[in-house]
Amino acid sequence: MGMTMTQKILAKHAGLESVVAGQLIEADLDLVLGNDITSPVAIKEMSKMNTEGVFDKNKIALVPDHFVPNKDIKSAEHCKCVREFAIKNQITNYFEVGKMGIEHALLPEQGLTVAGDVIIGADSHTCTYGALGAFSTGVGSTDMAAGMATGKAWFKVPSAIKFNIVGKPSKWVSGKDVILHIIGKIGVDGALYKSMEFVGEGIKNLTMDDRFTIANMAIEAGAKNGIFPVDDLTVSYMKEHSKRSYTVYEADADAEYEEEYTIDLGTLKPTVSFPHLPENTRTFDEIKEKIKIDQVVIGSCTNGRIDDLRCAAEILKNRSVAENIRLIVIPATQKIYLQAMEEGLLKIFIEAGGVVSTPTCGPCLGGYMGVLAENERCVSTTNRNFVGRMGHTSSEIYLASPAVAAASAIRGYLASPYDL
DSSP: BOOOOOHHHHHHTTOOSOOOOTTTEEEEOSEEEEEETHHHHHHHHHHHSSSSSSSSTTTTTEEEOSSTTTTTHHHHHHHHHHHHHHHHTSSEEEEOTTBBOOOOHHHHHTTOTTTTTTTEEGGGGGGGGGGGGGGGEOHHHHHHHHHHHEEEEEEEOOEEEEEEEEEEEOOOOOOOHHHHHHHHOOTTTTTTTEEEEESOOOOGGHHHHHHHHHHGGGGGTTTSSOOOOOOOOHHHHHHHHHOOOOOOOOOOTTBSSSEEEEGGGOOOOEEEEEOOTOOOOOOGGGGOSSBBBBEEOOOOOHHHHHHHHHHHEEEEEEETTTOEEEEOOSSSSSHHHHHHTTHHHHHHHHHTTEEEEOSSSGGGGTOSSSOOOOOOEESSSSOOOOOTTTTTTOOOOEEEEEEHHHHHHHHHHHGGGOOO
16 A cells, blocks of 8 residues: 555654554654743643653754744743753754744744654644645644653654645735635545645646645644645755755555545635634635725734735835725744845835834734734734634634735725735
């Protein structure tokens, strides 16, 4: 019986010739990730273990990013806990203010994630690194503690769903529209504990930033992970950002998939997830009412990369944000922030009437830098629109691409970039 990409990676890291879906394995880890919310819990749990230090100071990444720079005393104490642990254990990959970034944009940029890796992170969107042909998945803080101590983790080998990507997307259609379309098609539990494996000739028409976005939101379909094959673009990205060696795994011709879908990029349209689930998707020809909004957020681990900012700036250039609309732009890392500044993108955002924040998760989880009040509506490039996700339980979040977000900021209501 053949194996999928994910199964081959897990088999290798478990020291096995082959694995099958449903099999329980213990696998070696290439990287363990934590942030300022989840790491303190893991550090506390690790202190209970009969272990001396971490398994490898170079294979742990600690990235305070959710409430950084600290928004209050509690967040400051959390970061202090992580900082002291990093210093005590001489953690090589510790990133805070000045070197900071949103973890899932920062780690690939720093070259810490490459093809063939097994990565766990105490954050659900750790599945992002599947864009590089790695197996990466979110875990709880207790599993993170065990991973930091032993360098190993238990997994149940996932079954897989194949998504055959064909065609070429139209202008203003991006990776965000692709994954929202897929989630709308299969539902928030459509890939529950499965591997979403993306293949097909259309992948060449997706940028690396598109792929990161798609893999990032695999969890919103319930998936254990999302993964892309390694092509020339992937190799080029890894060579630019990393000095680590990598391993390319390809699915066997007779690999088993529970389901298969074909996604024609050429037929996709700008897509929006309406409150209060990512699966509640509509295209603009299905939206009949004018939905007035109060705020637009462009950023997050999903859509705070340079391609996202360039797209938004192209729409916002020489235009103004509508009256009484708050536009908040958050570059995902310091490097992206600097690049956006050098390209003049930040000037465009500010001249249009927006504000630019230092890299942070901030408003995505209702943290700060854009919390919503009662009955407010926000068009956001983030990844979740659950009840109360960005603030008051009566507020509403409309998930969209940077193009739709920028167009909506100009109009003052949910708008398509084609309508400007």
